[in-house]
Amino acid sequence: MRLLTAHRSKGLEWELVVVAHVQQDGWPDLRRRSSLLGADRIGLDPSGAPDLVPPVTSRALLTEERRLFYVACTRARKRLVVTAVASTDDEGEQPSRFLAELEITPEHRIGRPPRPLSLGGLVAELRRTVAEPTTSQPLREAAARRLAALAAEQAGGRQLVPQADPASWWGTRAPSTSARPVRDPDRPVPISASMLEALTTCPAQWFFGREAGGISAAHQAVNLGQIVHALAERVATGELPADVEALMLEVDAVWERLAFRTPWSRKREHDRVRKAISRFVEWHAVNPREFLDSETRFATAVEVDGQEIMLNGTADRLELTSDGDVVVVDFKTSRGAPSGPSVKANLQLALYQYAVDAGALDEQAGRSLRSGGAELVQLGISDDTPVAKVQVQEAHAADGPERQRLRLGLSRAATMIRDETFPAVPGPHCRDCTFTSICPARSAGSVTAQ
Structure with a gap:
């Protein structure tokens, strides 16, 4: 042809x-x-x-x-x-x-032609004939012979019609399994706040990105957030003064190592970092609570619906109220802020509170601690306000509805991990998903079962 x-x-x-x-x-x-x-x-x-x-x-x-x-x-x-x-x-x-x-009267046809006009269409018709139970056995065998002949055609050591080979058909191979489970079955299921949020949003996306090695390169905004978090920690520990110009000297020392597509985007992000640092310095100066620790790693085991779960993560900052309760502070450098109801239902803050109440920090503090709530400190919002926006999540009662919803989410996440079943859940997050081509819910990815 x-x-x-x-x-x-x-x-x-x-x-x-x-x-x-x-x-x-x-x-x-x-x-x-x-x-x-x-x-x-x-x-x-x-x-x-x-x-x-x-x-x-x-x-x-x-x-x-x-x-x-x-x-x-x-x-x-x-x-x-x-x-x-x-x-x-x-x-x-x-x-x-x-x-x-x-001088020939044209034949006007509406709809698809009765026979395919492409090689792919021909293979599809032959496959449909082979798989249709109501088709006569001689016709099915004839279609199978045609498919075998097409699959055998080669040039230069490669198949000319690979789609005719049953080995390439979806659903004809047995599901592949891993010899090693996703998590050690003899130990508690480790669940972090980010993992819980990902499994709640779309388990398939989490599996493809975190377990199957499909995670893409981090966006430049992640690097900027890391800079602000590192400076906030050094200010909290007294290593650096809470002074904007002094902190910007630290930023400028590493700024040239960061890659930007254009000079104007480099300047824009530099201005945004300065604004975030200014807001942090102002928030730090007026914050009345006692500083306890920063960038604190924690891990504590809890039992939820008969399953052992290990809550783990890293808290940006821990502070004590006047009553001695622990408030977990999480710094955010994104351009937008969530709504009030979203903060109230924020899984990350809820898990931090649960970890505190479950004794994750007791050994470090030398006494039994209780959660006094948690809050998001928005440093990177794209507006001209000089102060940080603080979004508070009130303390959760041990038997309150917020804690019950969190425990239900943890139970579901642990069950998915143990069963190694990660369904695809469509939603707004699909717009930015890099795994659409293999997603069972969005494309021909039904061949992929997690």
């Missing part, structure tokens, strides 16, 4: 020729052909002297287009197929006037 223009087909012949898409605005194409500087009009007069050639007339263009159509149609030895689209809209595509010059 060869795909050629009418010009390239001159002098060649085939048993079957298809002249496709013979539309009025494309064939004949009566637009004038000319180069930018009009070099096509340079010629010679009858005496041989250089002269300008008159532009080609519409009549001459029509004659040339008709000749090309004749050339294309006469390339067929036995069978000629000419196709065009007739739109129901007067302003839509219409067949070319050249069709009438064939």
